[in-house]
Amino acid sequence: MDKLQISGGATLRGEIAISGAKNAALPLLCAALLTREPVTFTHVPHLNDIGTMLKLLEQMGVKVMRELMTNDSGKVPGGTHSAGDTVTLDASTLDNPLAPYDLVKTMRAAILVLGPLVARAGEAKVSLPGGCAIGARPVDQHIKGLTAMGAEVSVEHGYVHARASRLKGARIFTDMVTVTGTENLMMAACLGAGETIIENAAREPEVVDLATCLNAMGARVSGAGSDVIRIQGVDALHGATHRVMPDRIETGTYLCAAAATGGDVRLTCTSSAYLDAVIDKLMDTGCEITSERDAIRLKAPARLTAVSIRTAPYPAFPTDMQAQFMAINAVADGTAVIRETIFENRFMHAVELIRLGADIKIDGNTAFVKGVAELQGATVMATDLRASASLVIAGLVAQGETVIERIYHLDRGYEALDQKLIALGARVARVK
């Protein structure tokens, strides 16, 4: 199993390109199930989760064409000037609406096939994703919404079975804001009869990106980006070409890495438009941030000031950036209070950061982080995607060598992480 070896102390400087967003690309790929015509996606990040999703779609009978892009110097896909992959999906041959456990267990976003399959194929059998490191993550709201749209849904032997000859429009109020729940129901409603209204909808930019693509495919979705989304069902969708939006969490992660190391970086192919809460907090740490149309530059002070955060659905501070902010607070001046309100078990990185010398106390959903003058390198274990990113940031500033084990989590969500860090001057190596 690969590990990441980091020699701490290098200041990150220079420029890298941000990849397409994992959390936008995954639902987008599922949207292709809704039509018999080919759909092409560009700027698709080269990630393990994307590979898993494509494998899942392929075993359902979808034809997958993946054109790997090379960077400016003609080298590996997903390098420092990544153009992303181009993926064309042809679901005209969809004949097996099944998502088996062995694929779903490695990637919770696989539940996103449920809505499109019922809408297009009239049935779906999708393994329940089960719990994971950050929390239980049930899918009851996905089921509640499909049931309201007239699907017969049962959960047996660890699988959700859903059937509907044709879904019908419904008014759905989700009990909590759910991102993939909103996406699943929005996709399903596109082929339903009549109007569906999703209230308490997620407002995340990835939901808007999906709605934009669905509309390009002939859907009639309005209100995405607000908490009420209206979908007028249509009889069929057609093919389209869509560029995946930039990854705002990857962007935020590199901004944090640069901030922690006292660096000066420019991130291209991205935008500060979806990162207000994160950028606001980074400015509170003392960083200077300049936003350009398609780029962001961050210059860090010699030492950061601690900042408190509270995670909540968009446009508030994203839970997917909480771990990275714990890492920067671990070496900042002062004490920060970090409150996690989305997932019940998303402090797994704290114990590993403590092993590197951080001063962190946890009380329920709140972490108290007292900045220390320095961290010391050690061997640590990655437990989930963003926890792993926080350990990378800590390793970059720690004295000596840090070895991060189980980096398959990072490969799920960060395209060419080691290459991008090396391009910014980090001393990082992937070792077997």
Ligand SMILES: CC(=O)N[C@H]1[C@@H](OP(=O)(O)OP(=O)(O)OC[C@H]2O[C@@H](n3ccc(=O)[nH]c3=O)[C@H](O)[C@@H]2O)O[C@H](CO)[C@@H](O)[C@@H]1O
């Ligand atoms: C692929 C993708 O886009 N993943 C993102 C998505 O995950 P995901 O869509 O799985 O997260 P949700 O927004 O659904 O989860 C929010 C909260 O609602 C709960 N819940 C959700 C659905 C449901 O049916 N029942 C229920 O109880 C969850 O357990 C969690 O406590 O949004 C999360 C919250 O911004 C991000 O951390 C993930 O990176």
Ligand SMILES: C=C(OP(=O)(O)O)C(=O)O
């Ligand atoms: C939790 C995340 O992803 P997923 O929903 O795919 O597990 C994430 O991107 O931080």
